[in-house]
Amino acid sequence: MPQHITVRIEHDPEAGVWYIAESSLFGLHLEGETPDALRAKLPGAIRDLVPDPGPTPFDLITPGLVPA
Numbered sequence: 001m002p003q004h005i006t007v008r009i010e011h012d013p014e015a016g017v018w019y020i021a022e023s024s025l026f027g028l029h030l031e032g033e034t035p036d037a038l039r040a041k042l043p044g045a046i047r048d049l050v051p052d053p054g055p056t057p058f059d060l061i062t063p064g065l066v067p068a
Contacts, residue, residue: 005046005058009038025049035062 007028010021018038019031027049032038039060046056 003050003056005056006061007042007058008061009035010063035060 003025005028006024007020008022009018011018017031017033018035020028020038025046028045030038030041030045032041042058042060046058050056
């Protein structure tokens, strides 16, 4: 069974980037200008860190806000 990876991202308003705040895959460190830009980088980074990954599912957890 393939490893299932969970990635939680946060925004750094000072730097103006989204980054991986927590991951179940050791060594996974990325950032992007938007959550979508960061998400697009995930498959390549996962392939680099998981030997012979095959299809590898991942969950991307992003913060949200319901305006008043």
